[in-house]
Amino acid sequence: MSGVAVGVFVFLFLLVTVLGFAAARWRRAADLDNLDEWGLGGRGFGTFIAWFLIGGDIYTAYTFIAVPATLYAGSVTGFFAVPYTIVVYPLIFLFLPRLWSVSHRHGYVTPADFVEGRYDSRPLALAVAVTGILATMPYIALQLVGMQVVLEVMGISVDSDSWIVQDLPLFLAFAVLAAYTYSSGLRAPALIAFVKDTLIYVVIIVAVIYLPSQLGGWEHIFSVAGDSFDAANETNADAIAAGQAAPKGAIPGDAAHWAYASLALGSALALFMYPHSITGVLSTRERSVIRRNAALLPAYSFLLGLLALLGFVAIAAGIKVENPQQSVPQLFEQEFPAWFAGVAFAAIVIGALVPAAIMSIAAANLWTRNIYKAFINRDATPKQEATQSKLTSLLVKFGALVFVLALPTQFAINLQLLGGVWILQTLPAIVVGLYTRWLHRWALLAGWAVGMAYGTWLAYGVAVPGDPGSHFGGPLVTFPGTDTTVYIALIAILANAVVTVALTVAFRAAGVDAGTDRTHADDYTADVGDPGVEEELDVHRPAHG
């Protein structure tokens, strides 16, 4: 790797670091010692900032590494990320303004805050909070995996037997990230997201115009990729016939229709249940910002689709790597001039910092609001809450770091897969709760438990192709009683829904206490300027009544 690329990379990284610390002074509040300021950036972001922030949330460094990697590896369902990010925006358009309104009127910081207020159930809120933290941790770890892949390809790693010394650059990058998240809160990723997305847009646009022109055009690229998959299938024909390997391809084919559609739908439904997406949404200034962004954010989907195709471009460029995740960084290194490769690598690494910061803030807020304040210190002041969150954000990040460095990468990927299944199980409590309180709190808790257990068990039973007896081999299983493969999360949420509805009927008939709903119908449509929804919340008022 050339010194030029490393120089450009280090320069851009330092630029972002300065921005991260300077962010504490940006749109400055009286003090940062409360969660509305530290954890939600003052709840004042407009359309423009929210576009970058939510975009940075959804389209992470890991996405940029993993999605083209699946196409490079010939997975027929790899392109599902595109329909997934089309389907998600109408859902955001409909559901999230209601969550925004009720959260602003009641000062809710996390989705679990809402569940507590709506259902008057601390156990249910705890379940939602724990699920959120569990699902977010491996997601943060995967951002590190994305950074690690880039650093490996760049050749920035120190030769040593000790994993701490070996990954010193990664360690340093993360320590810097942790420091400015601690001091600036959500303002840091919001400001850095500008740089991140500008770089990513430039890199992708150059890549999809320049690279095909170098490699004989898109038609040639698609045909080379297709031929290489056909050749691989021929070589492995015996293994495929024996079910020990999956046939490669570019297009799903009849057998994978349900798999493709269910991955897209399940991921779309799960996406905005993730605490970090909700943090992004709650940081906006007014209701209409969310809907405007639902119409503007698909620009990123286009980018993601183009990026996914770089997996095929890598095949056409003759990239041969053991680990498919290295295919795109390797492509950049091989085909771009050194200085632009440096820009591209910086774009991916900075692309990891933004979501990692937002995710750690979201997980920290869940801990503070729904575990610390709900169970440990019920009279916590806003300042104590902010201190808890800041410290937890450090812990969460270093936990993820140790996780990635000390355990096999595959472990983080498995847990991330499970995270998607788990987080979807909070959908009945959150989304249905935004419309009706008919579902009973204890039925929701039972349904959640069934969905979590069943989903985990199903995922445990999936063997890695060619390795019988192994576990967590992929996101797909055959739907019970059929031979159609579908996304595990959708089967689990179906079981969850059946249990929740059946038990709601039973509990209601038996007259089990449903608790008191602290929200009112008009809370769900309140907008800025309405009573109880101040432009900037009063920082000294306890947020949770």
Next chain:
Amino acid sequence: MRARWILIHLLLLPAVVVPLLVPLYDRVDPTLFGFPFYFWFQFALIPAAAVLTVTAYVLATRGDRRGDRR
């Protein structure tokens, strides 16, 4: 007004449903600029869905001004 929100839901419905109808676009031909149908059709869905969402946004904003919020 109920009709406004029925219309908004009808506008958003295809943006959710069409991308999930895989048999509709799971083929190679006709290609466009070298892209198999499967890929360019899904790319084309992105601006199409955005147009529907923008229209829904305009309708919802007008509703907001009249106090008709969902």
